[in-house]
Amino acid sequence: MRPQLDAIATLLDQGAADSAVRLLRSSWEPELPDNERVPIYCMWIRGLCDIGDYGHALTLARRAAGEFPRKPDILTALGNVLDLHGKLDEARQAFEVAVALDPNGVLQHYNLGAVLERLGDEQQAETCYRRALNLDEGAPSMVEANAALGALLRRQGRLDEAEEIYDAYLQEDPLDVEMLVEHGICLSDLDRLEEAIERFESALSLEGLNSGALYNQAITLYRLGRYDGARVTMERAHQADRSNPLTLAVLGSWVLGDPQGDLDEALRMLYQALDLVVTLHDRGELGSGYASLVAEEVFEALWQHGRRAEAREVARVSGRRDWTTPHMFETINRVDHGLLAQPAEAFRVSVRAEVEAELGIEPRPEPCEPPPAVSLMESWPVGAQGYTAGFTVIAADEDEARELVIRYLADLEPASALSYDIRVVSRAGESLDGRRARGIACVEGARAYFVPDPARKPAPTR
Known part of the structure; x- marks a missing residue:
């Protein structure tokens, strides 16, 4: 059986998951010994995930964990499938048990760190990543743990520490394209721009159409004032990955700002x-x-080039999905409300928005056009009837804070469609001066939608 298992593992590594799954099915026998059942379960789960059959992968992983509740490899496989299903708390629990059963398992520590990071526990995630790397000493270092730790440190602004992580890994494996690109980004963040260019060039010498290397090299060239080279390189990045949203947005912005550029393009x-x-x-x-x-x-490109109505629509699209950045809020607030003429404070405001009863979830008796508000709610989860949210608002007093939130929400979704319960939760107690504008300053966390039970989406009307 061992040669057959090795052949299946090779198929998975080569990306031939369909063939591997077929071979696994034909290899399965109820009386297989445990030392063969465990690797078959793990490879079968992996193969199902690789072909996108996540439902059967989860079923198989739960079955395997029921048979082998103390096998770290099985629990790690279960945690990975739960992660793919977005069941992060369950995935965390599976990885924690795997770590407890095998404290020296590198993969379990890394996977636990990745889930903890997505759950927002960055301190524990960092501990897990560092533990994985410490356990990995004396063996080829785990690129995923290095990359994850470096990215975490960069996001926290600990750029020097991140740079050390990347540099140490590349001392061991100087030909890893992903890490060359990540190191280049970190060097660019540290304003070591020429060194960053060298890293991107090294990555491109190994993989000439690496879109990440091309994009970040273009950004770094732009920061160095080499605008022509930046434009050419960004166009190459676009050619390498024509459906990359960020590359499209930046290149579109540069073309829009070019007096000789093609406006339509x-x-x-x-x-x-x-x-x-x-x-x-x-x-x-x-x-x-x-x-x-x-x-x-996209917003900034449109706003800076006089297309402000379009930029506002981009802000509305962003607002319905909690994408609006503090810069976007401040830009619009300065035009709509102006800079502070008198002392103001920052207020934390909570919102509960709910579909009004007359829109309900029952179909209308007569055919008619759906109200605009319903079409705006198409981005909501299926069956959702409202949401809660929080904002930081700069205003003179609590009444103005509530009024500014009402005006903002009414601009996103018509007031006739939703009823709002708006409350001031707290105030910063710090006086703000005329350098800031009144209005929403930032979103405090994503919308939390609530769904009635049983959940039913409003019936479409025509």
Whole structure:
């Protein structure tokens, strides 16, 4: 059986998951010994995930964990499938048990760190990543743990520590393209721009069409004032990955700002970037952080080049999905409300928005056009009847804070469709001066939708 298992593992490593799954099915026998059942379960679960059959992968993983509740490899496989299903708390529990059973298992520590990071526990995630790397000493270092730890440190602004992580890994494996790109980004963040260019060039010498290396090299060239080279390189990045939203947004912005640029082409790229992030985000394939970055790039390009009505619409799309950045809020607030003429404070405001009873979830008796508000709610989860949210608002007093929130929400979704319960939760107690504008300053956490039981989406009307 061992040669057959080795052949299946090779198929999985080569990306032939369909063939591997077929071979696993034909190899399965109820009386297989445990030392063969465990690797078959693990490879079968992996193969099902690789072909996108996550439902059967979860069923098989739960069955395997029921048979082998003390096998770290099985629990790690279960945790990975739960992670793919978005069941992060269950995944965390599976990885924690795997770590407890095998404290020296590198993979369990890394996977636990990845889930903890997504759950917002960055301190414990860092501990797990560092533990994985410490356990990995004396063996080829784990690229995933190095990359994850470096990215975590960069996001926390600990750039020097992140740079040390990347540099140490590349001392061991100087030909890893992913780490060359990540190191280049970190060096660029540290304003070591020429060194960053060298890293991107090294990555491109190994993989000439690496879109990440091309994009980040273009950004770094732009920061160095080499605008022509930046434009050419960004166009190469676009050719390498024509559906990358951020590349489309930045290149579209540069073309829009070029007096000799093609206006139609610039707008096409900007709106394609926005359409892509909306589609990918609503399908659960893209995080809000990346979407916010793209949305701000599109917003800024339109706003700075006199297309402010279009920029406001981008802000509305962003607002319905909690993508609006503090910069976008401040830009609009300065025009709509002006800079502070008198002392003001920052207030924390909570909102509960709920579909009004007359819109309900029952079908209308007569055919008619759906009200605009219903179409605006198409981005909501199926069956959702409202949401809670929080904002930081700069205002003279609590009444003005509530009024500013009402005006903002009414601009996102018609007031006739939703009823709002708006409350001031706290105040910063710090006086703000005329350098800031009145209005929403930032979103405090993502919307939390609530769904009646049983959940039913409003019936479509025509």
